[in-house]
Amino acid sequence: MRIASPSKSVRAIPASARIHGVLREQIVGMEIPPGALLQEKQIALACGVSRTPVREALLKLADERLVDIFPQYGTFVSRISIPAMRDAMMIREALERAAVRAAATYAGGGDIAALRGLLVEQHALHEAGRLAAFHAADEVFHQTISEIAGHPNLWRVVRQEKAHVDRCRILSLPQPGRRAMVLSDHGAIVDAIACGDPDAAEKTMLDHLGKVLPSVAALVQAYPTYFEESPLSPEPPPAPNEPEPQLHCDQNPPEPAARRGKAVAAKKSAS
Incomplete structure (x- = not known):
């Protein structure tokens, strides 16, 4: 996987935060679907970093219930709860x-x-x-x-x-x-x-x-394998040969959408 050289602004951000932001955006945006396999080694190679910041990013995603980590099997994108x-x-x-x-x-x-x-x-x-x-x-x-x-x-x-x-x-x-x-x-x-x-x-x-x-x-009927509670959802962990999702690391971690247009809240004391 070819990854563009990060800009100075990207390099200034800790690697674990950058990787967490990119993965989170792609998981929440359904670019990486529920159940997808995430391999530390492949992510590290794609982002040009060691496996340590990747592991830190995955642990944070696990805290957010966006990935499930199964020792000896791997890390998988959590199904929707x-x-x-x-x-x-x-x-x-x-x-x-x-x-x-x-x-x-x-x-x-x-x-x-x-x-x-x-x-x-x-x-x-x-x-x-x-x-x-x-x-x-x-x-x-x-x-x-x-x-x-x-x-x-x-x-x-x-x-x-x-x-x-x-x-x-x-x-x-x-x-x-x-x-x-x-x-x-x-x-x-x-x-x-x-x-x-x-x-x-x-x-x-x-x-x-x-x-x-x-x-x-x-949605559960249309995408049964995407949900934890679906009877058709496979038991974790998924098959270890599941294809690795594409990861784009040449970007800043996403911030909440910037507000467009002028909208200034008028501060008034309660009467």
Whole structure:
């Protein structure tokens, strides 16, 4: 595997953090599917590092429940856990309902314009069929709401917890009507924020997030080997001759999507 020489900015990042970021992005983005074999030696060769930082990156991914390490067998991408999804959605709903209420309270004209601009962008990506970019824009939309609320770090917490949820969301995007439903929900959320109605904003956000888990049953049927709870999912570890996924190490570890457009949360004291 040919890997481009890392830039200075990439080399400045610890190797284990760089490898963790790249692997995490590809696992969550379903570029490396559930059950795939990850070999320390091959990853080290691809990234031009020793096996020590690779091992450190894999251990961190194991802590995040994104890989399973089986001594004497190998390391495999974890299958999607429905209980982990339920836990993540409980955390996400608790945080985002508070964020959207604050956004509806504090949003100014520039904030609303930024959100509507993101909606226009998502519509264009939907029409173009660019699923990965559509998902990334979805992330920016929710992150922007937390920034308008005055809690920019909130989205980091949500992002850390929802990896299993994101894998399902990406699997669901090609389903007929799925992206249109997301766009409709986002439009309703923006309208509620623009009206300065915290109750309506909270309700529309919870209605939106509440559609995630009910969609899982269809995904389990469509991709049975991707889920831990599926009766058709093979027992770990998978076959040791499973092909090695392609790894691209010539990039920085991904940061949460940068917010586009000007949206400044107006800080107001509670009256």
